[in-house]
Amino acid sequence: MKTMKLGLQLGYWGAQPPQGFVSLVQEAERLGYDSVWTAEAYGSDALTPLAWIGSQTSRIRLGTGVCQLSARAPTALAMAAMTLDHLTQGRLILGLGVSGPQVVEGWYGAPFDKPLARTRAYIDIIRQVLRREAPVTSSGPHYPLPYTGEGAWGLGKPLKSILHPFREDIPIFLGAEGPKNVAMTAEIADGWLPLYYSPFRQEVYAPSLSNAKAGFEISQGVVVNITDDRERGLAPVKNMLALYVGGMGAKDRNFHKELISRMGFEAEANRIQELFLSGRKAEAAAAVPDKLADEIALVGSRDYIRDRLSAWRETPVTSLLVSARNPAELQTLAELVLGA
Numbered sequence: 001m002k003t004m005k006l007g008l009q010l011g012y013w014g015a016q017p018p019q020g021f022v023s024l025v026q027e028a029e030r031l032g033y034d035s036v037w038t039a040e041a042y043g044s045d046a047l048t049p050l051a052w053i054g055s056q057t058s059r060i061r062l063g064t065g066v067c068q069l070s071a072r073a074p075t076a077l078a079m080a081a082m083t084l085d086h087l088t089q090g091r092l093i094l095g096l097g098v099s100g101p102q103v104v105e106g107w108y109g110a111p112f113d114k115p116l117a118r119t120r121a122y123i124d125i126i127r128q129v130l131r132r133e134a135p136v137t138s139s140g141p142h143y144p145l146p147y148t149g150e151g152a153w154g155l156g157k158p159l160k161s162i163l164h165p166f167r168e169d170i171p172i173f174l175g176a177e178g179p180k181n182v183a184m185t186a187e188i189a190d191g192w193l194p195l196y197y198s199p200f201r202q203e204v205y206a207p208s209l210s211n212a213k214a215g216f217e218i219s220q221g222v223v224v225n226i227t228d229d230r231e232r233g234l235a236p237v238k239n240m241l242a243l244y245v246g247g248m249g250a251k252d253r254n255f256h257k258e259l260i261s262r263m264g265f266e267a268e269a270n271r272i273q274e275l276f277l278s279g280r281k282a283e284a285a286a287a288v289p290d291k292l293a294d295e296i297a298l299v300g301s302r303d304y305i306r307d308r309l310s311a312w313r314e315t316p317v318t319s320l321l322v323s324a325r326n327p328a329e330l331q332t333l334a335e336l337v338l339g340a
Contacts, residue, residue, distance in 0.1 A: 004312065005319035006337050007035035008330070009065065009221045013044035025053050027327045029060040031334040035093065035219070037065035037321055042107045045071075046095075047080050054088035062088055065193055065221070065321070066097035066175040070108040074122045074143055075136065078129035078161070086166045095193050096122070097175030100249055116184055118142045123172060123188060130168050135160045173219065177259045182208035191217035191318075195244075195256065198295040199311040201263050209316060219319040223297040226305065226332055231290075233299040238288040245269050246276020246284045265292055298322070306336050 008028045010021055025036045036053060040046040046064040054062050062084070067077060077094075085092040098104070098119060101112035121142045128136045135158030138145040146156030173191035176182045185192045186209050197205070197220045223240070225233040244256040251273065260269040268289055275284035298305045298320075312320065320337065324330045 002313045004309075004317070004337055005034040006032070006333060007037055007061075007063065007219060007319050007321040008033055009037045009321040009323050010039075010049070011037075011323070012039040012041050012046070013049075017044070021049070022053060022056050024324075024327070024330070025057060025060065028324075028330050029057050031330055032338050033060060033330070033334070034319060035061040035063050035321070037063040037095070037219075037221075039065050040068060040071070042103060047084060050092075051084055051087065054084065054091060060091070061093055062091045063093035063173070063219070064095040065173075065219075066095040068099040068103065068108075069096060069118060069122050070099065070104045070110045070112075074125035075129060075145070078126045079163075081126070081170055082130070082161065082163050082165045085170055086163075090167050093171050093173055093191070094126075095173040095175060095191075097193070100255060101253070102249065114142070116181060119174065119181075119184065120188065126172065129161050130165050130170060132160055132164065132168075134158075171217075173217070177255050179208050179262075183211065186210075186212035186216060190215075191219060194218065194220050196259060196263070196296045197315075197317065198263060198292075199315045199317070200295050202315055204263055212316075217319065218315075218317045219321050220317045221321040221323070223299070224305075224322045224324055224329060224333060225297070225299045226302060226329060227299065228301050230294075230300050230304070234290060234293045234297070235285070237293040237297045237299065238285045238290075241288045241293060242272055242276055242281060242284040245272045245288075246281075251277060260292070263292070265289060268292070302332060302336070309336060 008025060028036060038046045038049045046067050050062040050064065081092055081094050098115040104110050104112040121138060125136060125138050125143055136145055137158045146158060171190040173193050174185040174189045175193040176185045177195055182192065182205055223237050227233040245260050248254065248256055257269045257273055268287060272284050272287050275287055298308055322333055324333055
């Protein structure tokens with residue numbers, strides 16, 4: 001039976017920093033968890049909490065899930081990655097993602113054009129910085145280095161990082177949903193961070209993953225709720241799906257809705273979006289099929305979750321990033337997944 005790794009998914013903060021997150025990570029590290037992940041949307045950033053966590057742990061890998069490309073120039077993110085990797089003695093996993101047009105254009109004031117081409121150029125620049133083989137250059141058009149466009153003084157020159165990286169091969173993971181984006185991830189990245197993955201619908205992604213190189217990692221986030229009341233336990237998953245399918249994107253272009261449609265729930269996705277955008281959010285959550293919510297999460301009794309894990313072990317997923325909320329859940333999952 002395939003051995004899977006465990007990661008702890010902390011996500012991004014709400015209105016305030018969560019209480020006790022460092023002690024939770026320390027317990028996960030003690031139990032043998034491989035990684036901890038933070039995120040960013042338009043509030044807390046993904047890097048600062050990892051620096052804080054890294055200063056109070058010694059082994060667990062530190063993943064950004066994900067840093068938004070439009071938040072930083074690629075050289076700026078490379079600087080942050082090198083710095084954090086040095087401070088934590090080589091524990092960083094650099095997870096990247098393009099986010100979506102609402103955040104990119106509404107929060108960062110940048111155009112959401114050609115996301116695949118931008119991602120390729122972004123990663124190429126980061127890897128140039130890390131290798132330090134030569135001064136960093138990019139012919140553009142997305143990240144021209146040196147910049148010679150409107151407003152330029154004409155004094156820019158290619159530069160090489162002053163800092164020597166702790167590792168030249170900091171692993172780069174990509175958050176990707178669309179078939180072309182996932183295929184590009186398998187081609188150029190070291191790992192993939194899917195948003196939703198069902199172990200019972202592997203055909204959705206199989207063609208895009210066919211060119212993945214040896215050692216390619218897939219780290220899948222899953223909501224975990226150990227409970228005997230599965231209907232109640234699935235409610236947060238359904239609320240989350242209603243938000244992403246219904247409201248995290250424009251009516252005519254919502255990447256999450258498109259993915260759920262490809263997973264075989266097109267009619268349901270249309271109905272969820274219709275209800276959510278009309279302000280009927282509770283009805284939108286109720287319209288999320290229990291089957292869909294159940295397949296992408298681990299909700300139920302200890303025995304039920306143990307059975308569901310057998311399906312996950314038959315997938316190419318290498319690590320489950322769980323949203324455990326207390327030490328007892330961490331312990332239970334370590335026992336079920338790691339045999340701890």
